[in-house]
Amino acid sequence: MNPNPYPKLHPGLNLGPAHGVAHEGSEAVLFGFWIFLMSDLIIFGILFATYAASTGPMAIAGGPRPTDLFDLVSVSIQTAFLLASSLTCGMAILAMKYGENVSRVKLWLVVTALLGAGFLTFELRDFASMMAHQGTPMRSAWLSSLYALVGLHGLHITMGLLWILTMLALIQVQRLSNKVKTRLLMFSLYWHFLDVIWIGIFSVVFLAGLV
Amino acid sequence: MSSLFGRLNGDVTPFTEAFNHPSVSSLVAAGAASMVVVGAVALLILLTWFRLWKPLWRDWLTSADHKKIGIMYIVLGLVMLARGVIEGVVMRGHQATALQGGFLSSEHYGELFTTHGTIMVLFVAVPLVVGFINIIVPLQIGARDMAFPVLNQVSLGLTAAGAVLLMVSLVIGKFSTGGWTSYPPYTGVVFSPGVGPDYWIWAVAISGIGSTLSGVNFAATIYKCRAPGMSLMRMPLFTWTALCAAIMLVYAMPPVTVSSLMLALDRYLGFHFFTNDLGGNMMNYANIFWMFGHPEVYILALPAYGVWSEVAATFSAKTIYGYDSLVIATMAIAVISFTVWLHHFFTMGQSTSVNIAFGIATMIIAVPTGVKVYDWMATLWRGRIRMTTPMIYLIGFFILFVIGGLTGVILANPTIDYQVHNTLFLVAHFHNVLIPAVLFGMLAGIHYWFPKLFGFRLDERLGRWTAYLWIVGFCLTFIPLYVLGLMGMPRRMATFTNPSYEPWVLIAGFGALVVLMALIMVLVTIGYSIRYRDKLAVPLGDPWDGRTLEWAIPAPAPAWNFAVIPKINSRDAFSTEKEKGNPYVRPQSYDDIAMPKATAHGFILCVAASVMGFALVWHIWWLTALSFAVIPVALIARAFVRETEQLIPAAEIAHAHDAWLNAVWSTRGVTRDEEDSPANRGLAAPDGGPA
Ligand code: HEM
Numbered sequence: 001m002n003p004n005p006y007p008k009l010h011p012g013l014n015l016g017p018a019h020g021v022a023h024e025g026s027e028a029v030l031f032g033f034w035i036f037l038m039s040d041l042i043i044f045g046i047l048f049a050t051y052a053a054s055t056g057p058m059a060i061a062g063g064p065r066p067t068d069l070f071d072l073v074s075v076s077i078q079t080a081f082l083l084a085s086s087l088t089c090g091m092a093i094l095a096m097k098y099g100e101n102v103s104r105v106k107l108w109l110v111v112t113a114l115l116g117a118g119f120l121t122f123e124l125r126d127f128a129s130m131m132a133h134q135g136t137p138m139r140s141a142w143l144s145s146l147y148a149l150v151g152l153h154g155l156h157i158t159m160g161l162l163w164i165l166t167m168l169a170l171i172q173v174q175r176l177s178n179k180v181k182t183r184l185l186m187f188s189l190y191w192h193f194l195d196v197i198w199i200g201i202f203s204v205v206f207l208a209g210l211v
Numbered sequence: 212m213s214s215l216f217g218r219l220n221g222d223v224t225p226f227t228e229a230f231n232h233p234s235v236s237s238l239v240a241a242g243a244a245s246m247v248v249v250g251a252v253a254l255l256i257l258l259t260w261f262r263l264w265k266p267l268w269r270d271w272l273t274s275a276d277h278k279k280i281g282i283m284y285i286v287l288g289l290v291m292l293a294r295g296v297i298e299g300v301v302m303r304g305h306q307a308t309a310l311q312g313g314f315l316s317s318e319h320y321g322e323l324f325t326t327h328g329t330i331m332v333l334f335v336a337v338p339l340v341v342g343f344i345n346i347i348v349p350l351q352i353g354a355r356d357m358a359f360p361v362l363n364q365v366s367l368g369l370t371a372a373g374a375v376l377l378m379v380s381l382v383i384g385k386f387s388t389g390g391w392t393s394y395p396p397y398t399g400v401v402f403s404p405g406v407g408p409d410y411w412i413w414a415v416a417i418s419g420i421g422s423t424l425s426g427v428n429f430a431a432t433i434y435k436c437r438a439p440g441m442s443l444m445r446m447p448l449f450t451w452t453a454l455c456a457a458i459m460l461v462y463a464m465p466p467v468t469v470s471s472l473m474l475a476l477d478r479y480l481g482f483h484f485f486t487n488d489l490g491g492n493m494m495n496y497a498n499i500f501w502m503f504g505h506p507e508v509y510i511l512a513l514p515a516y517g518v519w520s521e522v523a524a525t526f527s528a529k530t531i532y533g534y535d536s537l538v539i540a541t542m543a544i545a546v547i548s549f550t551v552w553l554h555h556f557f558t559m560g561q562s563t564s565v566n567i568a569f570g571i572a573t574m575i576i577a578v579p580t581g582v583k584v585y586d587w588m589a590t591l592w593r594g595r596i597r598m599t600t601p602m603i604y605l606i607g608f609f610i611l612f613v614i615g616g617l618t619g620v621i622l623a624n625p626t627i628d629y630q631v632h633n634t635l636f637l638v639a640h641f642h643n644v645l646i647p648a649v650l651f652g653m654l655a656g657i658h659y660w661f662p663k664l665f666g667f668r669l670d671e672r673l674g675r676w677t678a679y680l681w682i683v684g685f686c687l688t689f690i691p692l693y694v695l696g697l698m699g700m701p702r703r704m705a706t707f708t709n710p711s712y713e714p715w716v717l718i719a720g721f722g723a724l725v726v727l728m729a730l731i732m733v734l735v736t737i738g739y740s741i742r743y744r745d746k747l748a749v750p751l752g753d754p755w756d757g758r759t760l761e762w763a764i765p766a767p768a769p770a771w772n773f774a775v776i777p778k779i780n781s782r783d784a785f786s787t788e789k790e791k792g793n794p795y796v797r798p799q800s801y802d803d804i805a806m807p808k809a810t811a812h813g814f815i816l817c818v819a820a821s822v823m824g825f826a827l828v829w830h831i832w833w834l835t836a837l838s839f840a841v842i843p844v845a846l847i848a849r850a851f852v853r854e855t856e857q858l859i860p861a862a863e864i865a866h867a868h869d870a871w872l873n874a875v876w877s878t879r880g881v882t883r884d885e886e887d888s889p890a891n892r893g894l895a896a897p898d899g900g901p902a
């Protein structure tokens with residue numbers, strides 16, 4: 001006896017009973033993607049640890065220090081962009097889950113991509129200005145670990161943008177097919193995951209660097 | 212020119228080196244390079260001659276069948292094993308003459324231990340283990356394939372790409388001399404400006420990503436694709452070890468990907484993670500590398516333990532003793548193995564209390580391992596034991612592995628480690644665990660599961676001789692190294708001046724030849740068995756009176772594995788059915804089966820990754836960009852493929868399955884006394900041995 005034929009399969013986003021086969025079909029894929037994200041988390045974890053171990057005077061090696069390079073206003077704008085994009089990403093998923101409204105899904109995805117691009121623009125602008133003030137990754141171990149950590153996150157965002165574009169094209173061809181639904185769920189997990197990482201970067205790198 | 216060919220030019224092959232500066236050392240290098248070239252050319256000619264290109268492409272390279280992917284992994288592992296063993300023999304041969312200076316340059320010796328170590332760990336042990344998990348796990352849990360068959364192809368492709376880079380490095384340029392651990396600052400650009408460390412970096416990073424993806428795939432498969440009724444605590448022990456190894460792959464591979472890419476950033480872009488200047492800290496490298504390195508040895512050992520569990524139970528005709536404790540021990544090892552990495556650098560200068568903590572953790576990990584050894588021995592106790600080839604390996608493993616484990620406990624004591632750190636004592640220790648546990652385990656696994664894959668057994672007489680040769684060869688080669696280590700002989704040294712080392716070095720050199728014989732015997736056994744495969748055929752699928760699900764299907768296992776997904780009611784599911792007396796039942800009806808379609812996806816990524824690695828090593832930037840671009844394009848293109856599955860009609864399955872069932876019913880089963888005779892067609896009859 002199973003009162004609910006569509007059990008909640010995984011934490012995160014589920015399609016629910018209205019989606020039938022797609023709901024079950026996404027089970028193994030989403031689970032696998034969760035595991036994959038955990039291994040990605042280890043990569044970030046190591047870079048966080050390396051960063052934390054590279055903030056002392058030895059690692060700064062007489063080069064510029066956090067207070068010389070960080071621009072909290074710009075970082076806050078980036079944070080706002082990214083958090084907002086998580087919200088719009090969630091809206092895209094809700095539009096898919098309730099109503100299966102293709103054009104609304106597409107709209108929210110486009111907004112998410114724009115916000116992500118805004119984030120990247122500000123991040124690259126920051127990198128450029130840091131480099132103009134001797135803050136290149138070749139200057140010191142601290143800067144190497146800074147660029148590696150923040151840069152890897154930026155790289156993930158870039159891949160995410162590519163993913164959104166692919167999804168838009170895919171939706172154009174296949175509408176909201178079962179496969180498309182599963183892929184959208186994966187994408188949203190990925191995008192929220194990057195948000196969480198960013199919160200870590202914002203606190204460990206930027207806030208801690210400026211206190 | 213240099214923008215077109217990067218650092219490549221006509222002088223980078225060992226042939227030019229041997230021509231310009233002929234010496235034994237450079238001739239050996241040229242000989243090795245020609246073996247690669249001749250081997251490759253011979254392969255191309257043979258494939259063309261026998262018109263095998265099309266079958267190779269259609270049935271293997273593009274196949275998404277987990278069994279075929281697993282077989283390809285194992286073939287890769289065996290090919291690389293041949294190279295690794297030959298390198299080991301050359302090193303031992305060199306050291307046997309090293310008092311007189313030896314025949315290799317020390318540079319060449321450095322390359323040899325680096326490639327040998329890298330190959331043995333990442334391109335022999337990993338492919339063998341991953342190959343077996345691939346083949347056996349779906350069969351044991353009653354699944355038709357991996358959770359992600361195409362991802363599986365990609366994993367194989369990336370692992371193979373790393374192996375390709377190692378083979379290419381024999382012919383074009385030189386490999387690193389920095390050891391399989393590749394510690395900076397020595398492997399940094401200041402001390403090693405050549406291409407060697409770059410070959411190491413890309414081989415390790417690319418294949419490491421492949422292994423991570425394997426881990427994801429295995430874990431998802433075991434969690435999500437089990438047959439109904441196959442609860443976790445009903446899973447066969449090999450599957451349990453595979454699950455733990457899979458989780459460990461997911462957590463342990465990322466560190467080595469990161470540490471090698473950080474080393475790459477230092478080398479290529481002038482970052483300062485591990486340099487001597489501007490704040491770089493090489494100790495961070497040691498930490499990150501061994502966060503991978505130590506769990507890695509258990510990733511290899513656990514599935515081998517899984518093989519031992521299956522072998523011990525099957526060839527004693529008993530249920531495994533202490534199933535629960537074996538599961539708990541497996542999980543305990545998987546967890547504790549992440550907490551001991553520092554024992555690889557007790558001498559690095561951290562405080563005594565840190566050393567003590569990691570020393571104790573290291574000793575603790577011996578406890579669950581000990582539990583397992585006792586469980587296996589208790590399984591044999593009063594069993595109806597047949598001394599088949601896998602059992603001989605098991606006995607060798609019992610004795611030798613316990614010695615190796617005990618020397619590990621000795622090394623776990625930091626004060627002792629200070630004395631023997633970086634000596635041959637350590638080399639003896641890790642060979643003493645890796646060879647009896649992992650390599651013997653894989654060889655036993657080959658004997659045990661070969662019939663399931665190919666439909667015939669391997670010849671027992673040759674198999675037993677091979678096993679004895681491995682055991683004797685191992686003892687002769689590696690026991691002397693304990694003595695040498697205690698006498699103070701350092702590892703990774705090409706020559707020595709102390710004459711009292713010589714007798715032991717000579718014994719080890721002789722032993723290496725015995726090991727080489729054993730390896731040749733493996734090939735002879737396979738060749739002989741292929742020749743006499745009709746006499747050894749076991750098409751009915753159960754040659755050893757097996758206990759787990761994989762023995763309940765025909766041999767070779769059909770593409771769909773199970774005509775009808777079985778329902779599981781117990782541990783040792785197949786044994787239970789046999790005890791009930793009716794293991795072979797015709798299903799009431801058959802359904803169409805959807806199987807993944809063949810695709811060139813994994814192969815394309817393999818080529819792209821190999822070319823990209825090569826281009827990065829030689830600084831050929833346009834080619835790097837080009838081959839890198841292939842990867843996202845291939846991934847995106849894959850998303851647009853609609854039909855990824857093909858339907859196998861129920862009639863076809865019914866036809867094959869019924870034919871097999873009829874054969875089962877019209878054949879006389881054999882008792883265990885006739886296991887090793889041509890009468891064994893793979894149908895087990897109950898026999899009166901002790902239960
Ligand atoms: C089968 C015969 C084998 C022989 C004759 C052999 C021989 C050797 C020799 C001579 C060395 C160099 C010792 C030194 O001077 O430091 C070495 C190193 C090593 N071997 Fe083996 N070995 C064999 C099998 C294996 C296997 C099966 C594995 C692993 C699965 C393995 C893993 C290693 C590793 C990791 C190193 C260290 C490389 C380094 O120093 O970076 N070997 N072996």
Ligand SMILES: [Cu+2]
Binds near residue numbers: 504505552
């Ligand atoms: Cu270790």
